[in-house]
Amino acid sequence: LTGSIRIEDVQYEGAHPDTMRPDLKTHATVLSGQAAYSASSSLKMAASHDRNIGANDDLTRPNATSLTADYAVLKNVSLSAQEKFFENGGSLSTFGLSSEVIEGTNAFAKYEIGNSIGAYRNMISIGLNNKISVTEEVTTMLGYERTRSLGQRIGEAQTQDHSAYSMGVEYLPKTTPLKVSTKLEWGASSLADRLNIGLAGDYRLREDLSVIAKYRASNETSNKNSTYRDLSDLIIGAAYRPVETDWFNLLAKYQSKGDNNHYLEPFIDYTSSIYSIHAFIEPIKKLEFGFKAAFKHSTERSPVFTATSNTNFFLLRSEYDVTASVVIGGEYRLLHQVEANDALSGYSVDAGYTIMDNIRLFVGYNFKGYKEQDLVDYTVWSKGPFVKLTAKFDESLLGL
Numbered sequence: 566l567t568g569s570i571r572i573e574d575v576q577y578e579g580a581h582p583d584t585m586r587p588d589l590k591t592h593a594t595v596l597s598g599q600a601a602y603s604a605s606s607s608l609k610m611a612a613s614h615d616r617n618i619g620a621n622d623d624l625t626r627p628n629a630t631s632l633t634a635d636y637a638v639l640k641n642v643s644l645s646a647q648e649k650f651f652e653n654g655g656s657l658s659t660f661g662l663s664s665e666v667i668e669g670t671n672a673f674a675k676y677e678i679g680n681s682i683g684a685y686r687n688m689i690s691i692g693l694n695n696k697i698s699v700t701e702e703v704t705t706m707l708g709y710e711r712t713r714s715l716g717q718r719i720g721e722a723q724t725q726d727h728s729a730y731s732m733g734v735e736y737l738p739k740t741t742p743l744k745v746s747t748k749l750e751w752g753a754s755s756l757a758d759r760l761n762i763g764l765a766g767d768y769r770l771r772e773d774l775s776v777i778a779k780y781r782a783s784n785e786t787s788n789k790n791s792t793y794r795d796l797s798d799l800i801i802g803a804a805y806r807p808v809e810t811d812w813f814n815l816l817a818k819y820q821s822k823g824d825n826n827h828y829l830e831p832f833i834d835y836t837s838s839i840y841s842i843h844a845f846i847e848p849i850k851k852l853e854f855g856f857k858a859a860f861k862h863s864t865e866r867s868p869v870f871t872a873t874s875n876t877n878f879f880l881l882r883s884e885y886d887v888t889a890s891v892v893i894g895g896e897y898r899l900l901h902q903v904e905a906n907d908a909l910s911g912y913s914v915d916a917g918y919t920i921m922d923n924i925r926l927f928v929g930y931n932f933k934g935y936k937e938q939d940l941v942d943y944t945v946w947s948k949g950p951f952v953k954l955t956a957k958f959d960e961s962l963l964g965l
Contacts (some may be wrong), residue, residue, distance in 0.1 A: 566601070566603075567602075567725055568598070568599065568601070568618065569598070569599050570596070570598045570599075570620075571593070571596075571597050571598075571840070572594065572595070572596055572597075573595045573596075573597060573626075573867045574592075574594055574595075575591075575592070575593045575594075575595055575626050575831045576591070576592050576593075577947075579888070580924070583774065583877070592619070593617050593618035593619050593626055594617070594618050595615055595616065595617055595618070595619075595626045596616045596617075596618045596866065597614070597616075598610050598613065598614050599612070599613035599614075600613075604801045606637075606898075607636055607637040608634070608635070608636050608637075609634070609635045609636075610633065610634050610635075610654075611632075611633045611634075611667050612630070612631070612632055612633075612779075613630070613631045614629070614630045614631070614740060615627070615628060615631075616628055623858070626810075627651050627652065627653065628651070628652035628653070628677055629650060629651045629652060630649070630650050630652075631647055631648070631649040631650050632647065632648050632665075633645070633646070633649075634646050634647075635645040641647070641664055641665040641666075641894055641929075642663075642664045643662070643663050643667075644660075644661070644662055645659075645660070645661040645662075646658075646659065646660050646661070647659040647664070653929075655737075657677060657930075658673060658677070659677045659914075660675070660676050660961075661673065661674060662673040662675075663677070664672050667696060669696045669698070670695040670696075670697075671693070671694045671873070671880075672693050672694075673690075673691070673692050673693075673694070674689075674690070674691045674692075675689070675690045675691075676688075676689045678735075679813070679839065681852045682835075683687050686712065688712060688714050688764040689712070690710060690711065690712040690713075690740045691711050692708070692709055692711065693707070693708065693709045693892050694706075694707075694708050695707040695708070695924075697772075702736060702737060702738040702794035703734065703735070703741075704734070704735055705733070705734065705735075705739070705798075706731070706733040706734075706735075706736050706748075707731070707732050707733070708730065708731040708823065709728075709729070709730055709731075710727075711725050711727075711728050711729075712726060712862040713726050714726075726750065726754060726755050726767070727752055727753060727754035727755075728729045728753050728754075728933075729750065729751070729753075730750070730751050731748065731749065731750040731751075732748070732749050732750070733746070733747060733748035733749070734746075734747055734876055741766070742768055742769035742770070743766070744745075744766065744767045744768075745764075745765070745766045745767075746763075746764075746765045746766075747763065747765075748762075748763040748814050749761070749762055749763075749766045750763075751891070753929075754788075755788065756787065756788060756789065756939075757785050757786060757787050758785070758786050758788065759782045759783065759784065759785045760783065760784045760785075761781070761782070761783065762780075762782045762783075763779075763780070763827070764778075764779070764780045764781075765777075765778065765779040765783050766779075768776045770917070772808055772811070773805060773806050773807045773808050773809075774803065774805050775803070775804045776801075776802070776803050776804075776946070777800070777801070777803070777804060778799075778800065778801050778802075779799070779800045780797075780798070780799045781795045781796075781797070781798045782795075782796065782798075783795070783797075783928070787795075787828070788943075792827050792828045793825075793827050793828070794825065794827060794828055795823065795824075795825040795905055796825075797821075797822065797823040797825055798820070798821075798822050798823075799821045799822075800817065800818055800819070800820045800821065801818070801819050801820075802816060802817055802818035803816070803817050804816050806958070812846065812847045812848070813844075813845070813846055813847075814843075814844070814845040815842070815843070815844050815845075816842070816843040816844075817840070817841070817842050818839075818840075818841050818842075818843075818844075819839070819840055820837075820838070820839040820841070820939075821838050822835075822836070822837045822838070822839070822939065823835065823836045823837075824836075831867045831868045831869055832867060832868070833865055833866070833867045834866045834867070835863065835864070835865050835866075836863065836864050837861055837862065837863035837864075837937055837939055838858050838861070838862045838863075839859055839860070839861045840859065840860050840861075841857060841858065841859035842856075842857070842858050842859075843855070843856070843857050844856045844857075851885060851886040852883070852884070852885055852886075853883070853884045853885075854881070854882070854883050855880070855881070855882040855883075855884075856880065856881055856882075857878070857879070857880040858877075858878070858879055858880075859877070859878040859910070859940055860875070860876070860877055860878075861875070861876045861939055861940060862874075862875050862880070863875075863876070863939075864906070871894050874902065874903070874904055875900075875902075876900065876901065876902050876903065876904040876937070876940065877900075877901040877903065878898070878899070878900050878901070878937070878940040878941070879901075880896065880897070880898050881896070882894060882895070882896040882897075883895055883896075884917075889919070890911070890919045891916065891917070891918055892916070892917045892918075892919075892925070893914075893915070893916050894916075894917070895912070895913070895914045895915075895928075895931075896912060896913050896914075896915075896917050896945075897910070897911075897912045898910065898941065898945070899911075900912040900935060900937055900940065901942065908950070909935045910931075910933065911931070911933045911934055911935060911941075911945060912932050912933060913930060913931040913932060913951075914929055914930060914932075915927045915928060915929025915930070916928060916929065917955070922952070923956060923957040923958070924955075924956050925954070925955050925956075926929065926952070926953075926954055927952065927953045927954070927955065928950070928951070928952050929950070929951055929953075930933045930949070930950050930951070931944075931945045931947070931948055931949060931950075933948055933953055934946050934947040934948050934949075
């Protein structure tokens with residue numbers, strides 16, 4: 566018997582299920598709980614509940630209770646069924662089949678139908694996931710999904726008819742200092758076609774010094790008119806961590822971002838270059854200081870205006886380990902806009918609990934917040950309480 570609880574921040578902005586009404590914009594905070602029970606090696610059952618705890622309506626995620634069963638018919642073939650009961654009336658039935666065709670390849674099919682007048686959803690999906698180790702160092706991944714909406718979906722944010730394809734290759738040798746991962750995705754829906762490209766690499770110059778690079782690009786083109794949006798994000802940096810002492814960490818990065826949004830009228834082309842240094846120092850056991858300094862140069866262009874800005878950002882954070890599992894911390898932030906010659910300060914306090922090795926849950930309070938799309942963490946954009954989860958990825962967490 567296992568159980569889980571989570572808090573989810575759900576936002577949706579797009580087409581309304583009722584095409585006669587304007588676009589829908591919703592924001593909800595949802596508390597979800599699940600209890601799962603393995604009745605036997607073949608049968609698994611679960612019950613879950615979604616509950617809106619925010620002040621907004623529940624169009625994005627209705628209050629509902631779900632009962633789920635998964636039965637292994639054969640060694641590599643499983644059947645699944647779910648019944649979802651909505652608090653405001655109506656229900657949703659889901660039936661599925663999944664199979665491991667060959668080692669590393671899974672096929673799946675899922676059918677969903679609303680059982681009430683005005684159906685919450687009526688949709689079918691089929692797909693294929695494939696992961697094959699070509700050699701001990703090279704792994705390939707292939708994916709396909711086709712989803713077809715068979716009826717109007719009212720209670721939740723819409724899922725458009727779509728097809729999606731993905732492929733990826735990972736080169737992760739254990740004996741050489743170079744590691745590379747790349748992924749290509751293509752999707753088509755009734756609204757737009759989208760292409761995503763991702764590439765990441767790491768090269769270890771020496772035991773405590775690495776260079777890193779990461780590139781992501783996305784193109785979305787509307788099927789309704791000639792509008793489109795191009796996104797790009799390039800990061801190049803170096804990481805220094807003295808393995809023998811492990812009291813000091815340094816990360817220097819250059820980041821180039823672009824957002825050419827031609828869905829807007831008039832359109833806006835946005836580019837930015839960000840230079841930053843992150844340092845973490847542990848002068849004594851249990852006490853840690855973090856520092857970040859960043860400079861951003863950005864430009865916005867449209868047919869009616871062009872604007873260039875330069876911004877400095879500084880962050881100072883301290884943490885103290887009260888026990889092996891509990892930590893308290895505080896943070897101070899300063900944002901300086903050069904052209905306007907003004908500055909904004911922000912500060913917060915928090916407490917964290919280590920759920921498991923390298924995974925920590927924080928609750929805190931932000932006394933003053935402000936927005937900056939590239940430099941300021943979104944969790945501290947506004948004044949008030951916040952919850953966040955942090956993870957530290959190292960050799961032990963990755964099983965190396």
